[in-house]
Amino acid sequence: MESFDIKALNEKIQQDSAFLEPLHTEIGKSIIGQKYMLERLMIALLSQGHILLEGVPGLAKTLAIKSLSDAIDTKFSRIQFTPDLLPADILGTMIYNQAKGSFEVKKGPVFSNFLLADEINRAPAKVQSALLQSMQERMVTLGDTTYKLEEPFLVMATMNPIEQEGTYNLPEAQVDRFMLKVKIGYPEFEEERQIMRQNVAGSNPGIKPIIAAQTILQARDTVRQVYMDEKIEKYILDIIFATREPSKYKINDLTHLISYGGSPRASISLAMASKAYAFIKRRGYVIPEDVRAVAHDVLRHRIGITYEAEAENITQEHIIDTLLNRVEVP
């Protein structure tokens, strides 16, 4: 058996993904468990996406992205979203310098590589919109000048699923800009024992920068080269189209449960995330397993459920499971 293109690509991937092992080891010094969240962070980082995390407080969300930023030798910023936050608090503003007699640019926290937008749903829509626009366009305009944001640029936003009072839910159009929405849960028993011991002992192993930002940018290029066969493309499109018109795929029982399906951005995100997942698994090609592995995180915030579904306690997870079990695998 021989396949020259894939073989060369596989070798390239082996080289370019070599940083993953030491990176995990380094982050693992401060983060115990949460492998799923760290893997999803890497997928978003490698496929130029952003990630929305949903989980109760105290699950090391901030520590995870801070550790990732420290290990990659990049700049990290954190914004705590509050109801009185203004767009300028994120993007920056023009400040008048009295000595020079002119306006000077004061850049906001968005000018960093890793940005943690903590409890993004606590700020009003205009602030959310300012951040989401910069996430999409990867540039910010202050006064007359447009500034390009430094790459890699990853936004990790968090949402608390419990408290809903005094929050501004992200509109569907805004939430669609996040490549992945990841739900994180509590650590395992043994993991929590280690977390407890580490914190009680007061040992805080510092994270050292072991990877240059350039390595990530190079890995991103390689991820784009991961081979995706047209059969896999069709499979991805079948899944997305099944979210829009389930009856065409003979999944009639979902028709009345879905109010709207995935956008074209969902197809792009599913394809990119599948490639990044294949890269993390050190493969130069995408297989159906890769698509299925990331499908939940790509689709859960992109499928709208009807009142009937809510009344029947049917969630997006159930709908995605049904779709994956009913759409034919190539």
Added chain:
Amino acid sequence: MKSFLQKIQITATTLTSSKKMMLLFFVCSLSSIFNQIIYAQTATASVKEKTFLIGDWIPVDLFVSSTANNKVAFPSLKDSITETIEVANYTPIDTIKKSGQYEYHQLVNLIVFDTGNINLPQFQFLVDNNGKIDTILTSPITVRVAGVKIDTTKDIKDIKAPLKIPYTFKEILPYIIALLILLIIIGIIVWYIKKRKQKQQPIDEKFLLPPHVWALKELEKLHHKKLWQTGAVKNYYSELTDIARTYIELRYKIPAMEKTTDELMDSMHKGMMKQSLKKELNDVLILSDFVKFAKAQPDFVENENAIKVVQDFIDKTKQIEEIKKGNDKNINIINKENTK
């Protein structure tokens, strides 16, 4: 009898005036008695009791006695006699012949919706006395109708709902027949639509044949297509895996077409087949995935071996239906393959 009376009247003309008067009285009385004997028609209406509760039936016995020659017409009874007296029912007229006389009986049940002393009306009978119509009236009857005693210490209760009379089978029968006819019509329509659809969409052969027969037939067709020999390696492996997956779906009822290779292998748990068979099939499916998704180009030995592995898998896991000779109903399904 008439000539006897005439003789008495002639004799009376010879007597004194006072005696004449006495004789006249005697003759008239005698004449009246004989008249009654000759034309004896009596009618009575009687009740056995005199006290009733409001709404009770009051049985009134109508009795008429007449000679055999006379025809008697009973009063024609309607639903009600007065505003407060109604006729509940009445019996047919009973006729008894007694020594040249006819006795007629009829029992009429009346209901009175009033209280106090109630005068029941007189009943009128018509008698055809040789062409002469006589009218006979019964004597009036007075009965006492009492109201229901009301216990004022107890609560007032609602009026009871009308009693429900259970339906008889005769009443339900037309509905049953109509329902049966409707069901038969619906059945015929459904059967017709199904038959029409069946004609329009021919059933896939894979559902008609046993899974292994269909799969081996498809593999034979694939072999004759010579796909990998003509460079269509990807198509060859796609068709090969489709046949293998469809066979597994039909044979083991696992939704194999909707599962990835790993998921499919996980679904085929121990006991279903020999583990060596499963491993060989897994190797072919993984190789197929390489070809389909990673542009892999297996050599001709691998290509030839792949179809043989699938053939072998089907042959060793096929389900055979054995029909015992002489008893078509006993079908034994046996697994040819030893799962141990």
